[in-house]
Amino acid sequence: xxxxxxxxxxxxxxxxxxxxxxxxxxxxxxxxxxxxxxxxxxxxxxxxxxxxxxxxxxxxxxxxxxxxxxxxxxxxxxxxxxxxxxxxxxxxxxxxxxxxxxxxxxxxxxxxxxxxxxxxxxxxxxxxxxxxxxxxxxxxxxxxxxxxxxxxxxxxxxxxxxxxxxxxxxxxxxxxxxxxxxxxxxxxxxxxxxxxxxxxxxxxxxxxxxxxxxxxxxxxxxxxxxxxxxxxxxxxxxxxxxxxxxxxxxxxxxxxxxxxxxxxxxxxxxxxxxxxxxxxxxxxxxxxxxxxxxxxxxxxxxxxxxxxxxxxxxxxxxxxxxxxxxxxxxxxxxxxxxxxxxxxxxxxxxxxxxxxxxxxxxxxxxxxxxxxxxxxxxxxxxxxxxxxxxxxxxxxxxxxxxxxxxxxxx
Ligand SMILES: Cc1cc2nc3c(=O)[nH]c(=O)nc-3n(C[C@H](O)[C@H](O)[C@H](O)COP(=O)(O)OP(=O)(O)OC[C@H]3O[C@@H](n4cnc5c(N)ncnc54)[C@H](O)[C@@H]3O)c2cc1C
Ligand code: SF4
Ligand code: SF4
Numbered sequence: 284x285x286x287x288x289x290x291x292x293x294x295x296x297x298x299x300x301x302x303x304x305x306x307x308x309x310x311x312x313x314x315x316x317x318x319x320x321x322x323x324x325x326x327x328x329x330x331x332x333x334x335x336x337x338x339x340x341x342x343x344x345x346x347x348x349x350x351x352x353x354x355x356x357x358x359x360x361x362x363x364x365x366x367x368x369x370x371x372x373x374x375x376x377x378x379x380x381x382x383x384x385x386x387x388x389x390x391x392x393x394x395x396x397x398x399x400x401x402x403x404x405x406x407x408x409x410x411x412x413x414x415x416x417x418x419x420x421x422x423x424x425x426x427x428x429x430x431x432x433x434x435x436x437x438x439x440x441x442x443x444x445x446x447x448x449x450x451x452x453x454x455x456x457x458x459x460x461x462x463x464x465x466x467x468x469x470x471x472x473x474x475x476x477x478x479x480x481x482x483x484x485x486x487x488x489x490x491x492x493x494x495x496x497x498x499x500x501x502x503x504x505x506x507x508x509x510x511x512x513x514x515x516x517x518x519x520x521x522x523x524x525x526x527x528x529x530x531x532x533x534x535x536x537x538x539x540x541x542x543x544x545x546x547x548x549x550x551x552x553x554x555x556x557x558x559x560x561x562x563x564x565x566x567x568x569x570x571x572x573x574x575x576x577x578x579x580x581x582x583x584x585x586x587x588x589x590x591x592x593x594x595x596x597x598x599x600x601x602x603x604x605x606x607x608x609x610x611x612x613x614x615x616x617x618x619x620x621x622x623x624x625x626x627x628x629x630x631x632x633x634x635x636x637x638x639x640x641x642x643x644x645x646x647x648x649x650x651x652x653x654x655x656x657x658x659x660x661x662x663x664x665x666x667x668x669x670x671x672x673x674x675x676x677x678x679x680x681x682x683x684x685x686x687x688x689x690x691x692x693x
Contacts, residue, residue, distance in 0.1 A: 517587020
């Protein structure tokens with residue numbers, strides 16, 4: 284292929300892009316929202332973490348409320364940050380995990396099974412209610428001012444929506460798992476504005492991909508204000524679903540969505556129960572394959588390696604949560620918040636390790652690019668195209684405006 288053919292495509296472009304209608308060569312080293320849109324969102328690889336929205340310094344990216352995905356709402360300046368922070372394009376998430384773990388003291392890690400002391404909290408929680416209880420203790424102790432979590436939509440049954448909990452009552456309301464992504468990080472600033480909190484410390488709870496975005500934003504945040512994120516809690520995850528597709532498969536299986544009180548995915552089955560704990564549906568999760576997010580096949584991060592604390596159910600007795608404390612900040616939060624929990628030692632973590640291994644093998648198979656923990660943190664647009672479309676590209680020069688590329692980023 285000639286170098287002319289290797290050059291970036293020329294416009295036409297999407298609305299709001301300053302190049303619209305102008306037939307000019309693009310400046311080198313810039314990546315535009317349009318590139319992210321084509322490579323990730325239109326390609327159905329977006330995992331709806333909202334990191335690109337949060338990373339855009341000009342607030343040019345909003346959220347399409349119907350499709351629940353990023354969309355351009357004002358002029359894109361080509362600053363490239365949406366690309367650089369997206370775990371499905373420019374951010375080599377496995378490298379970020381490696382950088383994060385290098386910062387962690389070796390003696391911090393511990394894994395326990397935990398359950399809320401309060402029976403009501405334990406019952407409201409997905410497993411042992413450990414997350415709800417821990418966050419409640421941290422709020423009471425003034426260690427955090429709010430937690431970014433998910434709660435059920437008022438008008439769409441079972442649909443999780445991003446939610447800022449500022450009290451124990453809010454946390455109780457939001458307890459349990461939502462089996463859809465909520466563009467969480469992209470809604471954080473709006474939710475903080477609504478809550479009108481002064482210089483808040485926020486715990487972010489989310490699937491590991493959301494936590495990767497939160498970790499990158501915290502580490503490389505270039506906005507003037509300090510990051511509000513004070514703690515990152517990952518919900519272990521092998522995949523999440525697209526809400527409309529999940530809803531329609533449930534309805535096809537004869538489930539009355541209004542009657543469902545809890546959904547759980549455990550040991551290969553999806554189980555829907557009503558408020559009395561009666562099972563409304565128990566079906567192999569394979570039956571829901573077409574509702575899964577395609578971008579999850581590229582995810583190796585089952586445990587949430589960039590989190591301060593990871594939580595799940597694998598390896599714990601019923602009605603307990605598996606808790607992995609991963610960082611110094613996580614250990615401090617655990618020291619303060621675990622008063623609200625009863626714990627059991629969990630010496631055997633074989634099932635956890637097995638699932639994490641399986642997940643990584645799946646991702647290595649599903650990732651068109653190389654999975655490389657020691658690779659450059661930033662994946663350039665052209666390198667991505669080469670891996671995903673087979674386009675043979677010239678190396679992309681660095682843009683001095685992307686200053687963070689000169690640190691570990693490159
Ligand atoms: C999509 C998904 C897949 C999962 N898959 C696995 C798995 O394969 N194996 C495993 O061991 N564990 C998995 N988990 C984690 C597990 O379901 C529980 O969340 C975890 O064990 C904590 O239980 P708990 O009772 O302590 O949490 P709770 O006390 O119920 O608190 C959970 C907190 O997480 C928030 N939350 C729930 N869903 C979301 C969401 N989608 N986005 C943001 N915040 C949310 C809630 O609002 C609440 O604050 C998954 C979770 C999710 C959301
Ligand atoms: S950063 Fe997240 S929300 Fe934005 S395009 Fe990438 S995967 Fe989708
Ligand atoms: S499997 Fe990975 S990419 Fe998919 S929702 Fe879970 S953490 Fe995110």
